[in-house]
Amino acid sequence: MKxxxxxxxxxxxxxxxxxxxxxxxxxxxxxRALTIAETESFGVLRIVVDKSDAxxxxxxxxxxxANFTDVVAIEVPDKPGGLASILKLLSEHDxxxxxxxxxxxxxxxxxxxxxxxxxxxxxxQVLAKQQIRVVTEKDIEGL
Amino acid sequence: MDVPFWSREIETAERSRIEGLQLQRLxxxxxxxxxxxxxxxxxxxxxxxxxxxxxSLNDLRRIPFTTKDDLRxxxxxxxxxxxxxxxxxxxxxxxxxxxxxxIYYSRDDVDNWTDLLARSIVATGATSADVFQNxxxxxxxxxxxxxxxxxxxxxxxxxxxxxxxTKRQIQTMKDFQTTVLHVTPSYLxxxxxxxxxxxxxxxxxxxxxxxxxxxxxSENTRRKLQDLLQIEAYNSYGLSELNGPGVAFECVFRxxxxxxxxxxxxxxxxxxxxxILQDGQEGELVLTNIVRxxxxxxxxxxxxxxxxxxxxxxxxxxxxxxxxxxxRTDDMLIINGVNVFPSQIEEKIMKIPEVATNYLIHxxxxxxxxxxxxxxxxxxxxxxxEVSKLEALKRKIIEELRASITISPAVELHEPxxxxxxxxxxxxxxxxxxxx
Numbered sequence: 405m406k407x408x409x410x411x412x413x414x415x416x417x418x419x420x421x422x423x424x425x426x427x428x429x430x431x432x433x434x435x436r437a438l439t440i441a442e443t444e445s446f447g448v449l450r451i452v453v454d455k456s457d458a459x460x461x462x463x464x465x466x467x468x469x470a471n472f473t474d475v476v477a478i479e480v481p482d483k484p485g486g487l488a489s490i491l492k493l494l495s496e497h498d499x500x501x502x503x504x505x506x507x508x509x510x511x512x513x514x515x516x517x518x519x520x521x522x523x524x525x526x527x528x529q530v531l532a533k534q535q536i537r538v539v540t541e542k543d544i545e546g547l
Numbered sequence: 548m549d550v551p552f553w554s555r556e557i558e559t560a561e562r563s564r565i566e567g568l569q570l571q572r573l574x575x576x577x578x579x580x581x582x583x584x585x586x587x588x589x590x591x592x593x594x595x596x597x598x599x600x601x602x603s604l605n606d607l608r609r610i611p612f613t614t615k616d617d618l619r620x621x622x623x624x625x626x627x628x629x630x631x632x633x634x635x636x637x638x639x640x641x642x643x644x645x646x647x648x649x650i651y652y653s654r655d656d657v658d659n660w661t662d663l664l665a666r667s668i669v670a671t672g673a674t675s676a677d678v679f680q681n682x683x684x685x686x687x688x689x690x691x692x693x694x695x696x697x698x699x700x701x702x703x704x705x706x707x708x709x710x711x712x713t714k715r716q717i718q719t720m721k722d723f724q725t726t727v728l729h730v731t732p733s734y735l736x737x738x739x740x741x742x743x744x745x746x747x748x749x750x751x752x753x754x755x756x757x758x759x760x761x762x763x764x765s766e767n768t769r770r771k772l773q774d775l776l777q778i779e780a781y782n783s784y785g786l787s788e789l790n791g792p793g794v795a796f797e798c799v800f801r802x803x804x805x806x807x808x809x810x811x812x813x814x815x816x817x818x819x820x821x822x823i824l825q826d827g828q829e830g831e832l833v834l835t836n837i838v839r840x841x842x843x844x845x846x847x848x849x850x851x852x853x854x855x856x857x858x859x860x861x862x863x864x865x866x867x868x869x870x871x872x873x874x875r876t877d878d879m880l881i882i883n884g885v886n887v888f889p890s891q892i893e894e895k896i897m898k899i900p901e902v903a904t905n906y907l908i909h910x911x912x913x914x915x916x917x918x919x920x921x922x923x924x925x926x927x928x929x930x931x932x933e934v935s936k937l938e939a940l941k942r943k944i945i946e947e948l949r950a951s952i953t954i955s956p957a958v959e960l961h962e963p964x965x966x967x968x969x970x971x972x973x974x975x976x977x978x979x980x981x982x983x
Contacts (some may be wrong), residue, residue: 413925415961417970441934445620445941445959448934507849 405523405540406474408456411446412449412467412490413439424449427466433459436544439505450505452477452518454545465466477507478531479514486515488535489492497530499523515543548798550862550868551674551699558864563810564866566604572837573607573812574598577968579777580843585617585626590707605754607812608823610844612833616789618648629841635982638639638789639687643888645951647687650787651841657696658983659838660790660965662694663807664697667796670805670862671781673727673756675702680725682734683761683884684710686854689791690761690884694729697793703727710918713738717745732780736915739775749777760792761884763872765982782871788847795869801859810838812844813869815855818876826857826867831876850877878976880910882917887952891975892921901929901940905966919956921948924963929937 416422421440428435428451437452453459457504463470480486484529494501498520507516521527531538551559554768560568560808578598589611594600599978601607613664618626619642627634629651636652652660673679679698682959685691691709698705708719716738719725728735742748754776759769760783772780784804785792792819794811795804811834815824836842852875856868880887889908896902903924911918923944925937944958967974 409932412931413960413962416959417965443934443938446937448932448937450932464927467962469925469930469962470932471932498564524591524937540640 405476405538406528407452407477407518407539407541407544408454409473409475409518409520410451410456410460410463411471411473412451412463414447414449416447421447421449423470424463427462427468428453428459431458431462433462435505435540436509437505438514439503439518441503449480450518452507473492473520474546475520476524476527476531477516477517477544479519479537479539480517482510482513482515489540493534493536494530499527499530507508510538517532548670548863551669552674553669554662554745558670558805558866559665560809560865562865567975568809569812569837570604571603573579573604573835575599575844576835576837576839576843577601579628581839582628582843583626583843584623585613585621586843586845594911603814607814607835607846610835610845612821612848613844613921614848615643615648615788615818615850618642618844619646623649624647624861626842626844627658629653630841633855634841637687638689638787638791640666640689640954641842641886641888643890643893645891648702648791650844652790652839653841656790656841659810659815660693661696661700663790663793663810664693665700666807667783667793668694668697668703668758670700670757670796670798670864671756671779672799673701677703677726678706678723678753678757679703680706680708680716680720680723681730682708682710682728682730682822686706689785689787689866690729693785693793694758695788695793695813696959698729702736703956709718713741716747717742717747720754720759721747721751726753726755728754728757729758729761729783730895731761732759732768733762733883733915733917734959735759735776736768740865740915754778755813756781758796761786761926762881763874766871786849786851788844788849789836790839796836797862798862798864800982802860805864805866806855806869808866811836813867815853815857818848818852820851825890826855829854829873832869849893850875850878851877870902880908880919880976880978882910882919885952885954887919887954892948892952896921896923897946897950898942899940901926901945905968906964906975908976910977912951913983919954920959921956922959922961922966924966927963 434454441448502520504519612925626660634651639647639649698937781797784795796805814833815830824830852873853870903926905924907922909920
């Protein structure tokens with residue numbers, strides 16, 4: 405099950421990240437996971453939110469450069485070696501990860517991670533076979 | 548003061564003799580120009596169909612002006628007056644668009660140009676005993692090869708190091724005990740600021756003179772260079788359309804630049820009306836090259852603002868002196884000695900689909916050197932969220948611009964709507980370099 409990540413282009417300007425967060429917050433959109441890819445002169449904010457359709461409309465209506473990307477969120481045992489065990493499985497099945505970052509909350513005692521794969525469909529098949537729990541959009545809305 | 552000469556006779560000739568030579572050479576040049584597609588038609592429209600139609604120097608005003616745009620339209624060979632068999636060298640400079648301005652030189656042209664540079668070098672008091680480090684870029688740019696040949700003709704020990712690589716420049720100045728430099732003023736200031744870092748003291752160097760040119764600078768900058776490095780700095784003027792360096796050069800008195808009037812006819816005009824102004828009045832410099840066989844250029848609008856001194860010089864030369872360049876009549880930028888037209892930048896970035904229509908060209912100083920930053924807005928529909936794609940876009944813009952303007956600008960990507968809008972007279976160029 406894929407979930408939607410929203411990417412927002414941020415130019416190197418004071419208060420720009422605040423602008424995004426206050427816009428979303430002021431309109432009742434809750435950020436569930438967040439990371440920033442930064443370069444010398446600009447950044448790309450990546451977020452997973454509870455209402456992604458509303459959020460992207462809001463951002464675009466307010467002249468932000470934003471787009472969707474499919475990502476997969478999975479549960480990882482929250483203990484030493486937990487992430488390593490998942491990465492080992494993925495690596496053995498030739499699944500390449502482009503980037504990943506963590507959720508703030510979790511459903512259970514397991515940690516939640518967002519992963520962007522080179523080939524999302526293939527990665528999902530592998531995850532399903534290995535019976536690794538994949539988080540759905542519904543899960544996120546209910547978090 | 549000892550006043551050295553390369554060609555004393557012509558450099559100190561009576562004005563009447565210089566003007567006689569100018570008329571004779573102008574007529575010869577008209578004959579050559581009539582062999583080009585560029586001039587045949589426009590001269591004929593002005594009623595000039597043979598050198599005999601030029602009776603006196605006063606007839607010069609009947610000849611239409613030539614602009615950079617004319618040379619763009621005639622690219623590549625519309626202004627070439629000989630066959631390629633007779634061409635010995637090609638140089639080119641920035642055009643206002645992607646099409647450069649190209650100039651051809653015959654064997655005689657290179658020889659005459661070299662001689663003017665030897666004359667210029669000797670006028671500063673430099674001699675065959677000097678070690679000459681040429682820090683100007685070689686290649687299409689005329690600054691490197693022009694002075695190189697001139698210095699060889701004088702018999703100097705020539706170090707053809709070319710532009711950039713400050714560590715190597717400093718080490719070379721020390722290793723070879725360089726005495727004379729050819730350099731842009733900003734780069735020389737930069738070099739001075741790096742001496743300490745390289746562990747080199749002034750007394751480790753044998754510097755005594757620098758020829759400075761290719762970018763405008765104030766008298767204050769010249770004095771600063773002279774004081775900091777304890778050298779004599781000589782102003783140099785030239786442009787590739789008129790050979791390159793060696794159009795005008797300062798003598799030992801360092802009180803503005805003698806225009807070599809046996810090779811060029813200099814006029815100062817009102818840039819708006821085209822009216823010819825008197826000596827001493829500031830206006831646009833217009834130059835005619837009267838000794839170039841392969842590419843005759845008549846009444847070229849340099850777009851440089853300057854004036855000609857009405858009185859002679861203590862050195863005894865009769866060739867009039869040209870003031871330093873006081874400004875431009877167009878929007879050309881000079882970035883570390885490289886001429887850049889904003890239109891060249893616009894043309895390139897507007898061809899890149901990921902870039903929206905707003906852009907800004909920003910120039911400032913980083914230390915002693917100029918820094919060019921091109922700010923563009925990204926086109927929202929082409930943003931897919933990938934950082935690598937944006938980085939690749941930035942690299943692509945830098946590559947495209949470097950191919951056109953020869954220098955690599957910094958490129959900044961911005962959100963749509965954050966730069967001044969394209970309607971009306973948006974200010975596309977912001978030059979924050981201090982004016983001293």
